[in-house]
Amino acid sequence: VQLTSKPTDQKDVNEPIFSIDGKHLYYSEDASPGSTFEYDKDSNGQIYVVRQLDLETGKTLNLINGPGGACRPTPSPDGKTLAFVRRVDGKSGLHVFDIESGAIQLLYDNLERDMQETWAIHGVYPAFAWTPDGESIVFWARGKIWRLNVADTSLHEIPFRVRDSRQVAEPVRFPVNVAPGKFPVRMLRWVRVSPQGDKVVYQALGHIYIKNLPDGEPTRLTSQNDHFEFHPSFSRDGQYLVYTTWNDKSLGQIRVTSLSKKDDHENRAITNKPGHYINPVFSPDGSKVVFQRTGGGWLTSPLWSRDQGIYAIASQGGQPVKITESGSNPQFGISNERVFLQQTASDTNADNRKLVSISMEGKEERTHFTSTWATDYQISPDGKWIGFVERFHVYVAPFVQTGKTITLGPDQKGLPMFKASETAGDWIQFSGPDSNLYWSLGSDLYSLPVSLEQMTASDEDTLPEPKINNISFETEHDKPSGTLALTGGRMLSMVHPFIEEKTTLIIQENRIVDIGPDGKVSIPENAHVLPLEGRLVMPGLIDTHAHGQQAASGFIPQQNWVDYARLGFGVTTVHDPSNDTQSIFAASEMTKAGLITAPRTFSTGRILYGAAGSYKAEIDSLDDAEFHLERMKAVGAFSVKSYNQPRRDQRQQIIKAA
Structure with a gap:
């Protein structure tokens, strides 16, 4: 009771x-x-x-x-x-x-x-x-x-003795190569497949890459290095791509580029004022682009942060028109006249994410679907299907309009539905000639045809397996060139006697190759000599429990003051045991590639959270634990943080899975 x-x-x-x-x-x-x-x-x-x-x-x-x-x-x-x-x-x-x-x-x-x-x-x-x-x-x-x-x-x-026996497991330890020659790029964001199903675009290493499916080589969309690129999205005819940019000084733009050779891959800005622009999408007829305007102030510039909301602009450029102040992640179904938005009305016990639609004039708002824990909704271009992500799994249901709000969730009984992914899924979308369902996890793109028969099948074994395509690439790990000789300084070492007076240290590229008393170490002729008399040279500090924001609205700044402050205090490596998964691993890879200046950055990504919330990691078996560790490993984690998993067996399952 x-x-x-x-x-x-x-x-x-x-x-x-x-x-x-x-x-x-x-x-x-x-x-x-x-x-x-x-x-x-x-x-x-x-x-x-x-x-x-x-x-x-x-x-x-x-x-x-x-x-x-x-x-x-x-x-x-x-x-x-x-x-x-x-x-x-x-x-x-x-x-x-x-x-x-x-x-x-x-x-x-x-x-x-x-x-x-x-x-x-x-x-x-x-x-x-x-x-x-x-x-x-x-x-x-x-x-x-x-x-x-x-x-x-x-x-x-009260004295007492306890006779007890405990099983102690060996700790999970393994070497981590902090400076390999090459590394695989795993954090692919805003993964989008063309309407024809023949191309995929995504953002990685600060820029947009495009790849011909199924086995083309990913290449940069542009060759510029003035700004970073974010939020790509195809037009319905597949001929154009819209995306946003970010530069710490000049801020952001919305740009449209032609993918047609006859247009010589024309690339133009369609906004005439700087801003914080995210999530641009073409209307079905390609005449307009709807986007979200946000603001900065903590990690990025606070300028041009007023009048936030959802806007529409002609795809050729012009004056943006505000549709509504509320909502995020705009998208279209089959009609040019209504735009779909996601809204969150969190209460004390749920996130309550809604999918609403509104006219392009900002009127006649309708709530179509709501979910307690969904984190993303996507509508198929033909308006027949609704896909959503809940607790890291991808689900699909028919898009039914009844004039009433329909509650979505894995356990709802009102609509036929099926779970598309046994693995975790992100960046869901419907695309291709048959409105196939796509999602990604790390380097892999998953695709699955959608039919009503799948949703009414009584035997899960009859459901088709998704096709998997590795769409990423490897890139060179950045390292300095040349040789540096640090001479005359006091050296703080990690072995007795710890302080060495008047020492010389030779660094070749990214390795210390020699160290010893002045005059006893041979200095290469091509070395740049840096006298350090009166200075102390010490190993870089490793902060194993560091927190710091890495992105704002998905934008990774060109210079992050958090990372500059760390470096200023001698911290050269950080391990962040709780951060936004997409932001921290994207920033980590950009650091490895030499695109931003920061300490070496390792992380658990988002914690394996055991309390209520849309990103709760439900763990009631070893299979559950392996599911969550596999999804984190896929995006670059080598460690996870178990947080608020209340039962001992849950924590043990995570350790066993590791």
Whole structure:
């Protein structure tokens, strides 16, 4: 029987215990402001409270609250007193509360730190107990079990021994080549197949690449190096490509390029003002381009950030016309007159992403589909199918218009549906003469024909397997040229005696080839000599838990102040255990290729998140764990971060899968 409910999915309610007379339930609850979990909560104020539920009337009251909070309520045998934990001046202390008078007394202030500021799904402090005579409280702290006399607060250790056996697994360790001669490009973004199914474009290494399917060589769309290129999209006839650009100084444009040789691959800007432009798409007849205008300010320039929203512009260029302020990821179905948008109306327990359509004049908004956890919707060009991504899988259903909103999800029963991908999928779209479904994962492009028979098949074994095509390439790992001699400096080494005076260090390309006292090291004739008398030379710092934004609206800046700050403080390698997957691995590959200046960047990408959310990593088996590790490995990760996976078996499955 459920007795309480959480105010939101991200607010912990736990540590329940019945009163001695059985008339009440005591429990702790996160009562901090807001509806979502927040870091850096102030433990000097109130975070947790102890609540009392009347089991006869159903009424609930805050029994113990105030500065320092209150948690782990534990009634005395006579039912007159509650022991509980409170934080005072940074110390977690054991207190008692007189239920009749409300008086509070501190008994002991050297407990282990409670967990009020963080997730506490298993309780804020380990359980403790009163002795049957009510004279003492037995609790754990500082690795030992203690008995505290309530009357005089005298403390006595309770010695104990535990005979136990544990299975300890070998750690998963393997070498990582930080500077190979070449490396495979895995982070392909905005993967789009032409309407004829004969070409694929994507963004990688800061620029747009185009490849003839099935086995052509990927080549740059342009040869310019003034700006980075993003968000490519084909016209319906396959003759043109629209995309956006970014330059840290001049900001962004929307550009259209012809793919026809007769037009000599004409490339032109269709916007006349700089801005932060994303997600451009052609209307079905090719006469207009609809796009989203965003803003900057943290990682990119704050200029030209006003009047954000969805706009339309003639594909030949002109004055943009605003359609609506709300929505993202514009796209078209079969009609030129209505544009489809995605909207998110997050509440405390769900993301609630909607697919809506609106007239090109910004009127007659209609909500077609909604989903609790979908992260992307795509409509087929003929308007027959709707594809969506939920929990990293790709699903397809018929696009049905009923005049009402239809809820989509793997478990919905209202529409025939099938899961297209056993692997993870990104950048879904319908394209080609038969509106095949495409999606990508890392270097691979997946394609699958779509039919109603697939959605009504009772046997999953009868479903066709997707075709897989590796569409990426390898590129040279950047390295400096020449030889550098650092002379006369003090050297901080990693072996005894650690400080070496007046040393010479020889660097050839990207390798240290010799080091020793001045005069004892041969300096090559072609070396550039850098005198460092009075300076200290040390190995670059490796930050194994680094966080820092790498992109804004998908734009990776040409110069990221986060990375310049790291380098300025001597950090030459970072490992980021929680970042946007697409942004961090795209930036990492651009660093390897020498296109941006940054420390060597490694990452887990997005955490394997165990709590509710659209990017939750559901893990209930070894197969589930392998699914998530395979999708992260496909885009360049060599490590993952298990975060808020509440059960021990879930965490073990991740380790086993690794």
